[in-house]
Amino acid sequence: MLHCPQCDREMVEVVAKAAPGSLIQLDQCDKCGGIWCDKWELFPVDGDEADRLDPLDENLLRDSSRVQKKTLYCPRCADELALLADPILPKDIQLCRCRHCDGLWLNRGQFRRYKEYQKSTRLKKMSGEKIAAKLPEVYANPKSWVMTGTKGIFAYPRGAEEDEELVGKSLAGAAKLVLQSLARMILGI
Ligand SMILES: [Zn+2]
């Protein structure tokens, strides 16, 4: 059982829907509401899960920015977590990353912000029909699959960094770009 980096109490396992048709197990602190995502787990979780896992509460959101200053340690490796500094992320999204296991800690409110950002960038760059059209292609190509934490293989095309001309490119190229975007987004590289 993992311990909350903020409160040091045992976290509970929560199962979140991931699009399309997969489940991902996250760890959440039932005191502070923070969420721990192992490597690759954050990106594919369905954005609608934010309402359930990370309900909007302005008072707690203000709290979460205050506790952010504390030094936090990875619940898996006990290494110090570092704020993920990715220029493509809006400044109000603060993800704490473990450089050893690439897990991410999200204070309460951050999961929702991240998912809203993810949703807005995807909708801006890519229509729903295009996303739906791409899904079976990406799934058909094993090269586009990535490991999600301890939960096996998962694939998901990201719309944010993709532009219109990508649609016309080869499947291999598309899958590669998807993986690069994923890596950039989640690992900050
Ligand atoms: Zn906690």
Ligand SMILES: [Zn+2]
């Ligand atoms: Zn770690």
